[in-house]
Amino acid sequence: ASHCWGYGEDDGPSSWHKGYPIAQGNRQSPVNIITAETMYDSSLSPLIVSYENYSSISISNNGCSVAVEYADAEQGPVIEGGPLGDAYRLKQFHFHWGHKDCQGSEHTVDGRTYASELHLVHWNASKYQTFREAVAAPDGLAVLGVFLETGKEHQGLTKITDALSMVKFKGSTADLKDFNPKCLLPRNLNYWTYPGSLTTPPLHESVTWIVFEEPIEVSKRQMEQFRMLLFSEEKEDEKFMENNFRPPQPLNGRKVCASYN
Ligand SMILES: NS(=O)(=O)c1ccc(NC(=S)OCCc2ccsc2)cc1
Numbered sequence: 001a002s003h004c005w006g007y008g009e010d011d012g013p014s015s016w017h018k019g020y021p022i023a024q025g026n027r028q029s030p031v032n033i034i035t036a037e038t039m040y041d042s043s044l045s046p047l048i049v050s051y052e053n054y055s056s057i058s059i060s061n062n063g064c065s066v067a068v069e070y071a072d073a074e075q076g077p078v079i080e081g082g083p084l085g086d087a088y089r090l091k092q093f094h095f096h097w098g099h100k101d102c103q104g105s106e107h108t109v110d111g112r113t114y115a116s117e118l119h120l121v122h123w124n125a126s127k128y129q130t131f132r133e134a135v136a137a138p139d140g141l142a143v144l145g146v147f148l149e150t151g152k153e154h155q156g157l158t159k160i161t162d163a164l165s166m167v168k169f170k171g172s173t174a175d176l177k178d179f180n181p182k183c184l185l186p187r188n189l190n191y192w193t194y195p196g197s198l199t200t201p202p203l204h205e206s207v208t209w210i211v212f213e214e215p216i217e218v219s220k221r222q223m224e225q226f227r228m229l230l231f232s233e234e235k236e237d238e239k240f241m242e243n244n245f246r247p248p249q250p251l252n253g254r255k256v257c258a259s260y261n
Pocket residue numbers: 092119121132135143197198199200201202
């Protein structure tokens with residue numbers, strides 16, 4: 001059935017189009033960012049990240065990634081400015097990673113892959129009533145992409161990586177209060193932006209992508225902790241959660257704009 005998709009041989013990205021024809025659409029994500037072909041857009045105002053009023057709720061293993069959910073509050077954490085016409089509210093963040101540190105990101109930069117990619121998913125609460133409504137609208141979502149590369153341990157991330165053992169199995173959830181997502185952003189907020197899609201089914205072409213140029217550093221041990229998660233449920237035979245990334249898709253004439261010269 002179309003609802004069961006994954007990252008394996010038979011249900012992976014190359015077969016998603018069978019259940020989700022939009023997989024072959026003309027604004028799909030991720031993409032390879034060819035830096036020489038990006039366009040500096042001086043009209044891009046600085047990105048405004050207002051994450052002060054955050055209230056994280058839980059961390060969960062949804063069978064394709066591990067996600068931290070935020071309360072859907074009026075005055076919740078939002079981003080605005082940059083390429084965005086409205087304020088977009090943080091709903092959740094999650095990660096994509098590889099079997100080893102040399103691959104795992106979804107976006108690539110001049111063909112370079114990173115160990116992992118963090119996605120902070122926001123929805124246009126100025127224009128839509130619910131996330132479900134926004135998720136299918138062309139200006140419904142804005143996702144911040146942050147590359148992770150291995151180096152020194154990331155202090156802020158330890159609260160997440162130390163909680164991963166509590167959500168080992170698909171369908172498991174654990175409390176995760178007061179996690180401030182701001183600590184996961186790189187120091188330098190230079191970014192690339194382009195119109196794209198969700199990188200997993202339902203692959204809706206509803207995302208304004210904002211991908212930071214500067215990666216954050218995490219330790220090899222922290223990456224190993226992601227790799228002990230399972231795609232499988234408690235009763236099923238163990239399938240380690242890794243390589244949960246979609247490869248780059250055709251740009252189809254889209255321009256990737258740079259916030260910096
Ligand atoms: N990897 S990604 O950031 O492009 C990304 C973000 C969100 C989602 N999907 C979400 S949060 O869906 C929640 C459930 C839902 C609701 C309406 S359609 C799916 C998929 C991929």
